[in-house]
Amino acid sequence: MLIELKDIHKTYNKGQPLHVLKGVDLEIGQGEFVSIMGASGSGKSTLLNILGILDNYDEGTYYLDGQLIKYLSEKEAAHYRNKMIGFVFQSFNLISFKTAVENVELPLFYQGVGRKKRREMAMEYLERFGLADWALHYPNEMSGGQKQRVAIARALITQPRILLADEPTGALDSKTSVDVMELLTKLYREEKVTIIVVTHESGVANCTDKIIHIKDGIIGETTLNEQHHASVFGTDTIIK
Amino acid sequence: MKDLFQEIWESIQRNKLRTVLTGFAVAWGIFILIVLLGAGNGLMNAFMRNGDEFASNTMAVYGGYTSKPYEGLQEGRWIELNDRDITLTESAIFSDYVDDVTATTTKGPFVLVLGDRHVSVDVCGCYPKLLEINKIEMLEGRFINPLDMQQKRKSIVLSASHAQQLMNGGDDYPSLIGKSVSWNDNVWQVVGVYKTDESTQRVQDYVPLSTFQLIFNEQNYEDEIIFTFHGLETEQENEQFERNYKAVINKSHKAAPDDDGALWIWNRFTQNQQMNKGSGIIRKALWILGVLTLLGGIVGVSNIMLITVKERTQEFGIRKSIGATPGAIMKLIIAESVTITAFFGYIGMVLGMVACEIMKHTVGESSLDMFGENVQVFVNPTVGLDVAFGVTLVLIIAGTLAGMSPALKAARIRPIEALHDTK
Numbered sequence: 001m002l003i004e005l006k007d008i009h010k011t012y013n014k015g016q017p018l019h020v021l022k023g024v025d026l027e028i029g030q031g032e033f034v035s036i037m038g039a040s041g042s043g044k045s046t047l048l049n050i051l052g053i054l055d056n057y058d059e060g061t062y063y064l065d066g067q068l069i070k071y072l073s074e075k076e077a078a079h080y081r082n083k084m085i086g087f088v089f090q091s092f093n094l095i096s097f098k099t100a101v102e103n104v105e106l107p108l109f110y111q112g113v114g115r116k117k118r119r120e121m122a123m124e125y126l127e128r129f130g131l132a133d134w135a136l137h138y139p140n141e142m143s144g145g146q147k148q149r150v151a152i153a154r155a156l157i158t159q160p161r162i163l164l165a166d167e168p169t170g171a172l173d174s175k176t177s178v179d180v181m182e183l184l185t186k187l188y189r190e191e192k193v194t195i196i197v198v199t200h201e202s203g204v205a206n207c208t209d210k211i212i213h214i215k216d217g218i219i220g221e222t223t224l225n226e227q228h229h230a231s232v233f234g235t236d237t238i239i240k
Numbered sequence: 241m242k243d244l245f246q247e248i249w250e251s252i253q254r255n256k257l258r259t260v261l262t263g264f265a266v267a268w269g270i271f272i273l274i275v276l277l278g279a280g281n282g283l284m285n286a287f288m289r290n291g292d293e294f295a296s297n298t299m300a301v302y303g304g305y306t307s308k309p310y311e312g313l314q315e316g317r318w319i320e321l322n323d324r325d326i327t328l329t330e331s332a333i334f335s336d337y338v339d340d341v342t343a344t345t346t347k348g349p350f351v352l353v354l355g356d357r358h359v360s361v362d363v364c365g366c367y368p369k370l371l372e373i374n375k376i377e378m379l380e381g382r383f384i385n386p387l388d389m390q391q392k393r394k395s396i397v398l399s400a401s402h403a404q405q406l407m408n409g410g411d412d413y414p415s416l417i418g419k420s421v422s423w424n425d426n427v428w429q430v431v432g433v434y435k436t437d438e439s440t441q442r443v444q445d446y447v448p449l450s451t452f453q454l455i456f457n458e459q460n461y462e463d464e465i466i467f468t469f470h471g472l473e474t475e476q477e478n479e480q481f482e483r484n485y486k487a488v489i490n491k492s493h494k495a496a497p498d499d500d501g502a503l504w505i506w507n508r509f510t511q512n513q514q515m516n517k518g519s520g521i522i523r524k525a526l527w528i529l530g531v532l533t534l535l536g537g538i539v540g541v542s543n544i545m546l547i548t549v550k551e552r553t554q555e556f557g558i559r560k561s562i563g564a565t566p567g568a569i570m571k572l573i574i575a576e577s578v579t580i581t582a583f584f585g586y587i588g589m590v591l592g593m594v595a596c597e598i599m600k601h602t603v604g605e606s607s608l609d610m611f612g613e614n615v616q617v618f619v620n621p622t623v624g625l626d627v628a629f630g631v632t633l634v635l636i637i638a639g640t641l642a643g644m645s646p647a648l649k650a651a652r653i654r655p656i657e658a659l660h661d662t663k
Contacts, residue, residue, distance in 0.1 A: 021448060049656050052561070052655075054561060054655045054656045054659075055654075055656050074565065074566045074651075075565045075566065075567065078560060078563050078564060078565040078566070078568075079563070079565070081560075081561060081562065081563050081564075082562065082563020087561050087562065093554075093558045093561075094558075095555055095558060095559075096555075097250055097254060098250075102283065106559070106562060107562045107563050109561075110244060110562065110563040110564050110568060111563070112563070115242070115243065154562065155562075158563075200482075
């Protein structure tokens with residue numbers, strides 16, 4: 001298994017202690033397209049942060065590609081994030097004073113890849129996502145869908161083991177949301193990228209092959225959704 | 241490296257006015273530091289020049305009044321230096337340390353006449369060796385020589401300023417050599433002209449001591465004995481030597497060996513040492529003053545970097561989530577801080593050096609008349625490459641210090657908190 005979580009507990013100690021994750025067991029294999037669904041406050045974002053090594057956990061074990069992710073120094077964590085994980089965020093989180101291509105090549109900079117090679121690879125990815133003409137534009141000159149595609153290019157440029165998407169359509173209209181989900185589906189089908197999407201929108205979850213429900217800090221039912229019939233609104237529709 | 245500078249450039253571009261205002265404080269601090277050091281150098285150069293016409297390893301000895309009774313003689317007795325003292329100084333007792341010994345007697349003013357021109361001068365009877373000991377620079381002809389001494393010739397070496405006055409302002413010194421000048425009823429032959437150093441000393445003309453003593457009927461008398469020495473490195477060694485020397489000379493004058501008043505010794509070597517020590521202290525004090533002024537600028541840079549870090553919290557969160565290590569973030573902040581500090585610091589340094597040059601060309605060679613002597617107070621008030629190097633070092637250290645706390649703050653940003661920090 002690519003991802004193995006066993007009995008993960010996480011408590012936030014800000015004022016009142018808040019037990020967010022109460023023993024999460026989760027396994028996700030190589031090349032799966034999975035969504036994690038839950039209401040707000042269910043702990044899905046916390047789980048995603050732990051999966052993405054943005055946050056640490058109190059109890060349990062987390063193996064990523066056979067590697068125990070626990071007690072890491074900041075430097076090691078940064079290293080794993082850089083090599084193994086690609087992030088796509090709801091609010092895109094592009095760096096506003098850098099052009100699209102500069103944003104895409106930034107993870108390679110932190111890998112120590114040379115300037116020229118970096119630029120070449122970044123342009124290649126932008127081209128694949130139909131953004132070659134926008135390479136020298138700044139994020140505030142682009143539409144939401146374009147920004148999210150730049151963000152996906154940035155997440156994929158290091159060829160990570162998993163792509164973590166936190167509400168990737170949360171800030172997009174329904175048409176653009178469909179486009180982005182189609183792009184993710186294509187990446188999963190054609191390039192066998194392991195994708196984990198966190199969402200509270202059933203339409204988005206319906207695009208994935210497996211839906212993991214989380215409620216009150218524990219994993220509830222897991223729905224296999226290879227036929228994409230989970231949404232009551234039908235296949236390939238996202239209702240906003 | 242190029243990437244780093246591009247990042248810094250982008251960051252500074254976004255806050256031009258803020259950066260310039262902050263940089264001004266740094267530039268000001270460095271400017272003040274350079275000007276202070278330049279002015280300090282000007283003072284000290286003047287100081288040094290006023291003292292450097294003597295060989296630095298000499299002692300001058302003068303007679304004084306005895307301060308205690310000895311061998312049945314009263315205290316308060318005047319000690320006159322004489323030829324025996326010269327012989328004693330040259331003798332085997334001190335030969336481990338003493339090299340050349342000379343003596344002088346000065347009298348004046350006398351009126352020196354050449355044709356219808358005349359000038360009022362002091363005349364100094366001296367030995368030939370004074371040339372080296374007092375570093376006298378000959379412009380024309382020669383100094384007093386041993387033959388002058390031996391034959392008690394009436395040879396005179398004029399100072400350039402006196403020579404000019406005798407020639408009605410001209411400076412055709414060669415034409416003066418061999419001419420006769422007179423004072424009272426004595427006729428003297430000019431054998432040389434030396435360069436006047438107006439900055440110190442009474443200006444005097446030199447004649448052979450033997451002739452001088454003959455004319456004034458003062459055989460066996462000297463105003464001062466001057467000798468060069470070697471091998472006395474520390475202050476203690478010098479003190480020890482001076483004590484021994486006084487004991488020997490005192491005794492020959494029937495004064496108590498430990499009588500401190502009977503002889504006065506002016507040791508230029510220890511005096512120079514003390515002067516160097518003093519100028520070292522002044523220089524240190526100026527550095528401290530300058531660096532304290534700079535401190536204001538540094539605090540400003542630190543402050544602005546803290547604000548920058550606060551503004552860029554989310555950006556650093558993003559960078560961390562895509563693989564930036566805390567070290568990489570710190571490097572970014574410290575490099576920016578050092579760049580701002582160094583850039584504006586150099587502007588301040590260049591302006592400071594320009595100010596020093598202006599000082600050099602306006603008040604650079606100014607002098608004061610003090611107690612009838614012309615004393616230079618400001619010589620070449622500029623700073624050297626060593627200072628530029630020192631300032632560079634200070635700027636880099638200062639920039640690093642200024643960036644340190646903001647950088648640590650940035651490095652500690654946790655990506656999730658930063659990513660939630662949506663403005």
